[in-house]
Amino acid sequence: MKSTQYSEKTLEHFRNPRNVGTLEGEDVAVGRVGNPVCGDMMDIYIRVGDDDSIRDIKFQTFGCGSAVATSSMITELVRGMKLDEALKVSRGDVADALDGLPPIKMHCSNLAADALHEAIKNWRAGVGPEDAKKQPGGAACHPIPAEVAEVEIENLDAYEGKGLYKRLDDLAELADERVVVLDTGDAAAQLAMDLTDHTGRVVLMTSGKEPSVSPAVRSALRLSDVKVLAEAQPLELLGEGELERIRVHDLNEDEEYELTADAFVVLE
Amino acid sequence: MADDTSRTLTLSDPGEALRRAGVVYADYQSAKPVDPRVVEAMLPYLTEKFGNAASLHGVGDVATAALEEARGRVAAFFGAEPREIVFTGGATEASNLALAGYALRNRRKGDHVILSEAEHISVLNIGKYLEKQGFRVTRVPIDLHGRVSTRKLRARITDETILVSVQWASSEIGTLQPIAEIAELLDGTGIALHSDAVAAEGLVPIDTGVVPVSLLTLSSNDIYGPRGLGALYVRKGVQVAPVLLGGGQERGLRSGSEDLASIVGFAAAADIMAAGMPAEVDRIRAIRDRLIERVLAEIPDSHLNGHPEQRAPNNAHFRFDAVEGEAMVLSLRDEGIAASTGSACSSKTLEPSHTLISCGLLHEEAHGSLEFTFGRWSRMEDVDRIMEALPGVIARLRALSPLYKTSAPAAP
Numbered sequence: 182m183k184s185t186q187y188s189e190k191t192l193e194h195f196r197n198p199r200n201v202g203t204l205e206g207e208d209v210a211v212g213r214v215g216n217p218v219c220g221d222m223m224d225i226y227i228r229v230g231d232d233d234s235i236r237d238i239k240f241q242t243f244g245c246g247s248a249v250a251t252s253s254m255i256t257e258l259v260r261g262m263k264l265d266e267a268l269k270v271s272r273g274d275v276a277d278a279l280d281g282l283p284p285i286k287m288h289c290s291n292l293a294a295d296a297l298h299e300a301i302k303n304w305r306a307g308v309g310p311e312d313a314k315k316q317p318g319g320a321a322c323h324p325i326p327a328e329v330a331e332v333e334i335e336n337l338d339a340y341e342g343k344g345l346y347k348r349l350d351d352l353a354e355l356a357d358e359r360v361v362v363l364d365t366g367d368a369a370a371q372l373a374m375d376l377t378d379h380t381g382r383v384v385l386m387t388s389g390k391e392p393s394v395s396p397a398v399r400s401a402l403r404l405s406d407v408k409v410l411a412e413a414q415p416l417e418l419l420g421e422g423e424l425e426r427i428r429v430h431d432l433n434e435d436e437e438y439e440l441t442a443d444a445f446v447v448l449e
Numbered sequence: 450m451a452d453d454t455s456r457t458l459t460l461s462d463p464g465e466a467l468r469r470a471g472v473v474y475a476d477y478q479s480a481k482p483v484d485p486r487v488v489e490a491m492l493p494y495l496t497e498k499f500g501n502a503a504s505l506h507g508v509g510d511v512a513t514a515a516l517e518e519a520r521g522r523v524a525a526f527f528g529a530e531p532r533e534i535v536f537t538g539g540a541t542e543a544s545n546l547a548l549a550g551y552a553l554r555n556r557r558k559g560d561h562v563i564l565s566e567a568e569h570i571s572v573l574n575i576g577k578y579l580e581k582q583g584f585r586v587t588r589v590p591i592d593l594h595g596r597v598s599t600r601k602l603r604a605r606i607t608d609e610t611i612l613v614s615v616q617w618a619s620s621e622i623g624t625l626q627p628i629a630e631i632a633e634l635l636d637g638t639g640i641a642l643h644s645d646a647v648a649a650e651g652l653v654p655i656d657t658g659v660v661p662v663s664l665l666t667l668s669s670n671d672i673y674g675p676r677g678l679g680a681l682y683v684r685k686g687v688q689v690a691p692v693l694l695g696g697g698q699e700r701g702l703r704s705g706s707e708d709l710a711s712i713v714g715f716a717a718a719a720d721i722m723a724a725g726m727p728a729e730v731d732r733i734r735a736i737r738d739r740l741i742e743r744v745l746a747e748i749p750d751s752h753l754n755g756h757p758e759q760r761a762p763n764n765a766h767f768r769f770d771a772v773e774g775e776a777m778v779l780s781l782r783d784e785g786i787a788a789s790t791g792s793a794c795s796s797k798t799l800e801p802s803h804t805l806i807s808c809g810l811l812h813e814e815a816h817g818s819l820e821f822t823f824g825r826w827s828r829m830e831d832v833d834r835i836m837e838a839l840p841g842v843i844a845r846l847r848a849l850s851p852l853y854k855t856s857a858p859a860a861p
Contacts, residue, residue: 185775196783222852244773
């Protein structure tokens with residue numbers, strides 16, 4: 182079955198999703214699951230009343246047709262429910278309410294249920310929305326230090342002079358190359374921004390949710406062309422005689438993948 | 450009996466048919482209409498001149514003559530000798546014959562094959578098959594625009610290398626590969642060069658007389674001939690083992706009675722393309738360029754994937770921050786626009802496009818890709834229609850997305 186052979190109900194929720202948005206306040210919690218690496222990310226916000234019921238609910242989703250439809254549907258299903266009742270809503274319930282999902286898309290309904298459960302968990306743990314979004318979220322939860330962890334990268338020194346840079350005197354050397362800069366503080370972030378004058382592909386890799394930089398640098402980064410790759414830890418450098426790929430650990434999903442790169446800058 | 454069994458066939462113009470259906474078709478790379486003139490050329494070979502070229506009677510002789518005449522015209526279009534064209538059941542089959550057929554036949558010369566990281570998934574999967582047969586298959590990386598570097602290719606060649614496969618152009622991001630340079634690099638080494646040319650046919654000149662490739666994967670539908678027919682160009686002197694066994698047609702290289710009507714169609718398509726290619730390419734390029742210009746100017750946080758200049762003239766491949774590909778394609782479908790994407794959610798394997806990842810894109814960037822490819826019945830108005838819909842589609846999906854940093858409130 183084609184992945185997009187969706188039911189009319191699913192398409193309706195995709196075209197006209199219910200409860201899109203965010204919530205703020207003392208009586209609000211949020212659950213975030215997924216991450217952009219895997220192509221699906223959902224935030225579900227709940228406003229909880231004194232009687233432990235879901236008084237209001239909103240969602241935001243990055244993802245495909247069924248990702249949008251399942252998150253929309255679950256907000257419709259649990260609105261008004263007591264939290265304990267809401268916890269019982271399963272991915273099967275969401276898929277059934279949508280008149281079924283293509284088998285390859287069932288994981289999206291799982292994500293929607295997980296996001297809701299995460300919101301309820303955060304509510305009960307007293308975790309507010311801002312803090313919930315800062316922590317690694319969802320099913321793959323790892324306690325990661327706020328400081329940049331000491332990186333033990335295999336083959337680091339083997340690639341010195343062959344794509345690995347511990348210092349960079351002439352930025353023009355990296356013209357049109359795919360450069361990854363490791364987050365080691367303000368200097369690295371500033372270097373990354375300067376590099377965008379010479380190449381269109383600069384990635385700032387950080388193991389945290391955000392790079393460990395000062396507020397001023399953070400603002401400048403947001404406006405720059407530097408692409409921030411968060412919750413990523415470099416494991417190994419790879420390539421035939423020169424750097425071609427970096428094996429990366431995605432801390433959020435606890436998965437490994439290879440990132441194509443021509444240069445890796447790890448400032449001392 | 451005075452029964453008149455003849456029929457008058459009315460063929461719609463594909464452009465007209467699409468307009469009547471209210472569809473703006475911008476996915477030519479997936480499938481192209483067959484040109485009505487090609488259909489007209491094919492018809493007699495379905496009902497009147499339907500013979501088997503192997504038959505010894507008159508009906509068979511008519512078929513033989515038609516088959517060999519068509520072969521000559523297809524060969525001429527690619528600068529080849531008739532004998533160098535082997536008809537197959539499509540381009541994927543041609544790639545199988547090229548890669549598996551060449552490697553297995555020439556195993557005594559070596560067991561190392563090099564493919565580019567930008568190859569179509571069909572080629573990469575044939576590579577996996579060869580690995581299971583004991584070949585060592587290496588991939589040569591591509592740069593940020595998707596182009597193979599001859600320097601990196603040279604560094605990977607060994608004494609055991611027998612075959613290199615690099616596409617003429619990427620069917621996905623449109624980037625043109627330096628085939629002439631690679632052919633020159635391999636000239637005299639005894640290493641065969643295969644190129645999957647389907648994404649370049651009818652868009653850039655492909656002349657085997659000028660560029661010394663050993664093997665070329667060719668498709669009929671890519672020049673508006675019938676689908677399900679392809680050809681493998683096999684340079685004189687190059688040996689391949691057949692993958693389809695049987696009665697020995699196509700000099701033993703591809704058994705099975707020839708699809709004569711389709712082959713005649715392929716030849717007709719080649720003639721039509723030969724006569725009109727430069728003008729058609731200019732026209733399509735102008736439409737494509739206009740879309741790129743407008744998207745990059747009017748939609749914030751939009752980017753062009755692939756090489757800005759060295760790209761097939763029909764291809765406009767974009768990525769948009771914070772939105773997902775399948776969601777874009779579905780939304781465009783609702784607006785009557787047909788486009789495609791390389792996002793993970795839209796693939797059978799839930800993996801994002803390997804080409805985009807090899808270009809150095811992050812996964813989240815690869816998920817936000819959207820591809821438009823134009824063709825013979827595309828018009829400038831198609832760009833207007835796309836731009837009437839696309840900004841709104843992107844804005845709606847960004848309002849839904851937790852990743853798009855905006856101070857504007859989310860949609861109610």
